[in-house]
Amino acid sequence: MPMTDQPDFPRDEAHHHGQTTSEVVVDFHEYKQAKNPPPVTFHRRELDQILKVYGRMVGEGEWRDYAIDHARDRAVFSVFKRAGEVPLYRIEKNPKLAAKQGAYSVVNANGMILKRGHELGPVLKVFDKVLKLVET
Known part of the structure; x- marks a missing residue:
């Protein structure tokens, strides 16, 4: 997977929001309440x-x-x-x-x-x- 400045999110989560993986925007409150949030990464x-x-x-x-x-x-x-x-x-x-x-x-x-x-x-x-x- 290529390195980007964007956080890593599973493909299905990106499609769930009607976006491609390179354009994912996640609501901060939704992220904090997620049952299985993605790990913290270095950009x-x-x-x-x-x-x-x-x-x-x-x-x-x-x-x-x-x-x-x-x-x-x-x-x-x-x-x-x-x-x-x-x-x-x-x-x-x-x-x-x-x-x-x-x-x-x-x-x-x-x-x-x-x-x-x-x-x-x-x-x-x-x-x-x-x-x-x-x-x-």
């Missing part, structure tokens, strides 16, 4: 931002593997130093926190939230390294 622009940071960190030898999980309440992009270990960091999207602390957060291996916010870009800046001047 294309969000994944582009995350993968840009991921690529940089792989290039620096810091990260080597990743996993993406989509659950009912959150989407999680986990990064690993080695496959099979506990993730070094989790980049989480939790829409229920959007009106409060912000939907996006970066969590370390110990479960400590390193940065949280309403926009993904500023939250990902936690991975920007501060350059230090070294005198020779």
